[in-house]
Amino acid sequence: MNRTLRNLLLTACLYISATAVFSQKRPRYEYYKDIPVYVDSIHDELTYPMAWGNSSETDFDKWRASARKKVFECMMTPPRAASSYSYKVIAEEQRDGYKALKVEFPLSAWYNVRAYILVPDGKGPFPAINLLHDHGAHLFIGKEKMIKPFDEDSVVIADADKWQDVVYGGRYMGDFLARHGYVVFSADAPLWGERGRAEGVDRKKYDIIAGNMMMLGRNLSAFMTYDDIAGTDFLATLPFVDGDRIGCAGCSMGAYRSWMLSALSDKIKAGASVCWMITTNVQMTWKYGRKENGGFANCIPGLRQYLDYPHIASMACPKPMLFINGDKDKLFPVPGVKKAFDIMHDVWKSRGADENLTTEIWDMTHECPPKVQDSVLDFFDKHLK
Template sequence: MLQIKAKHQVVFVLLSCLICMDAMAQKRDKYEFYKDFPVYADKLLGQLTYPLAWGNSDIKDFIEWKSAARRKVFECMMTPPPEAKSYDVKVIGEEKREGYTARKLEFNLSDFYRVRAYVLIPDGEGPFPAVNLLHDHGAHLYIGKEKMIRPFDDDSLVLDDADKWVDNLYGGQYFGDYLAKNGYVVFSTDAPMWGERGRAEGVDRSKYDIIAGNMMMYGRNLSAFMTYDDIASTDFLATLPEVDPKRIGCAGCSMGAYRAWMLSALSDKISACAAVCWMITTDVQMTWKYGRKESGGFANCIPALRQYLDYPHIASIACPKPTLFISGTEDKLFKVPGVKKAFKIMHEVWDSQNAGGNLETELWPIPHSCGIEAQQRVLDFFNKKLK
């Protein structure tokens, strides 16, 4: 009897494997999607006219346009998380480092959730200029804020992972610690799904899009929550006694760069922004022509927003703030033709407001990264604009 049952189980497993293999190989002569795009992708792109962009919009007063464009972005971001009734800050760790002190805080970022963050405070007498440092995506969700600021020694697994990540993407130098050594209060916290805001079941990149889809079913947007949180965390940063609230910048690489220019466009508390390796136009990003497709999933997906504004149009809401963009000619994620088009659009906006000197756009012979030289360039930029 046991032998018969075992044979049945083997047969069932074999049949299941055959069905899966057959499903993977099934193709029809007619189809509507190719390489993860609809076959009518070019027609979709042709219908994106960006009617709310500066220069396309009927609104001719720049201040009025900025207000209308910002309202539209928030409208497309859908309902935000409710504001925290109080921050209720707890210092849960502190470590003296060379030239600054590292603190690990826990506080209410919204009325929905309590988060942890690192804050680096320079030695000396403040208040100091500050930077909200926004971590990257990298399809690596185990760490978030620890990509920006060296974690404490008491968590060897996290520290080992962070060291490897920083060696690979940041030239072996923690960006946040570097800025703190040079006189800046530096703040960094996890985006939703990263680090200590991840899944109880553990890291699984394939679950990100499922969770983002489930959030949509609640009428909320996970990518928008990331931006709402970046705005709220900047509001929190401005309350710290060591911080000069009139001298707060933001910076990041990759998804962190996207977060930075989005934050600068939508928060009046940001005075200067530096974005490394994230800027492009949709017509280059979302086509087969350049051999590259968007695979960040919901990390920068705001429903319907592309019907009104492209990426550089949104970033231009920050005009005339001092803003630095660095992109790489060897960056396989952001093709140079799209980067150049985006830079040109933004320069036209800053120039139209007699603020051309406040926008610096640079193409470097680098891959998708933010090495020591790029960090030095960002520091020099902040020294001029925030000090």
Template sequence: MLKHYPQWLAIVEAEQAYAGYEVLNNMPAFYQQLKQSLTYPLAWGNAPEKDFNRWRAQAREKLLECMQPAPPQADFDMKVIESEQREGYTAQKIVFNVSGYSRVPAYLLVPEGKGPFPAVLLLHDHGAHFTIGKEKMVRPFNVSETVMQDADDWAVRCYDGQYVGDFLARNGYVVLAVDALFWGERGRKEYADYDAQQALSANLLQMGMSFGSLIAWDDIRSAEFLSSLPNVDKEKVGTMGFSMGAHRAWMTMAATDAVKAGAAVCWMNTTDSLMTLTNNQNKGGSAYSMIIPDIRRYMDYPHVASIACPKPMLFTNGTKDKLFPIEGVKSAYETMRQVWESQDAGEHFQTKIYDLPHFCSKEIQQAILDFFNKEFHVGNINK
């Protein structure tokens, strides 16, 4: 009880301060009743279906239903725009059709030597920082000094001064990094901020599509594109992301089997822990890019991620991460662990909690490389 007293006191004080009103901070006064109404009837163990493979198919079908409509598909039609030789690999700037709506720029890193190679789809973070996207994960080239400085600063701020994509490519992985809509070269001409993001999300909703779902569909199609490349081993395609990118990574793992293993850094929790009067998630902001309409009526975050089971997954969070309460992290981890263990796949489910804030350190990046190497049975070049 004492452990939860500060949060309990904050809630009581807030409710007292807002007596007579029906909105507390950004939450409806009846938010506790709303949370209590979420019984997650399609979660594994709650659902009437007791055969795991049939449950998995039904849960994925419901997830994709909540993400509808899917953008129209188109042939990928990849073109290489320019390239740069780096130590042990080549960096290519490419374009391809991620949907019938969007032909997108991306970075593709290809190791030297004869393939097919293992591969990783890298999914960038949110960070309320929209001027770059793929450049958060891969060191850009032939860009303006402003973009280069922006990318270098972000690599230091969030990734311990190391570009994750280049680190993986040096160690023998094909790497794909794509801008999500509203970031980098898929952004807006005018200044991009939370207000503009909210307007984009509202406009998509008014035309029958959600922003978060569109990002998820693009990630699915990006995974399928990466898997289709002739120099990629289709049985060794993984995905990794930090923060919003972590949410995108386990969503992609749940939604498609084009990816065979995933690593999610600093995004996993429960709705109960996130939907409070004081958590960052209740402010809107970055949440717009990850909201899947109606999914909470069926499954919580760890239940959706469990659709990936029995595929290998690595989840990491930090004890000092103010965005994701550690008790909610541990609860979500335990929920998922029980699913993997129920399918005799516990050895393929890994979690690590670091004494860190919201951050993807070099130590975490090394752990991710080791994880993929182990699960994909490849050697650690470790350059």
């Protein structure tokens, strides 16, 4: 048998073997549709003892401090903080009523990142928005999903333009807010855009990298939140920004980032989240055909032992917060959304601040079209202007 034929046969055998492994089933099993069969028993034990109302702490400020401490503890060790937030402007472009800047600055002591900043024409300081991009299982672009890119490869620009049509109704949300008088900042989350893999985009590698980070005593999802906090700290240092009027907003994963940031940073004065709020017992269940498809994008080890999603978001109370979800959003079933909204309203009511919490369910899918962006603008105009 010649070498070529032998190699072909070996390759065929390996392929057949791999195929057989993937199709093999045992009569007994413990996981179904990627969830343990005993998931209901786990739900029964998730009593969220550190939630406001469940905790024995009756002083709200003390409760928030202890709850934040627990969240940060579960987020594991943060990246080492940058010694300063000095930045350099790489490129700039004058647009209709505002200037677009591409900057580079140290987001931590370990890594510099590039970001877009939009600055309104006129005399500042201005109110500002940390605009947080989505997941979308699309990692090639990040900040470019929120702010129209420039000084960039034509492939990136075309991809960003296409993404606007898919999720944002053809409108760059960052540019829309800047035209209405807001400084807008947007940076890539870890593994998106210019913070991706040298080998190129591969969604399947996200979970592997998250596992490797965990082996290093760090958490990839937590790094995203730590970076959002640091990005807000950087934003507050800019001379054209009013540090007392900083908000944050995002859609999908950007919405998750927005309420996490609002809960954990006192520099955020108001937050808007579009299409990301749920309770764990609805998210992780077969009843609605749901499971966590975002990988490790919002996975913080052990946190569900203490707090559910709406409990964490409630740390933002009594800040003004806006939550919008869609009744046709297959990622976030309405019963879980309504339950989460009720939990948060109970917290804001307990502080006499329910007028500051706006929760709405719109006739839409998982998206952030111009009509939603208009509502977000109205919300920020009310609370930051």
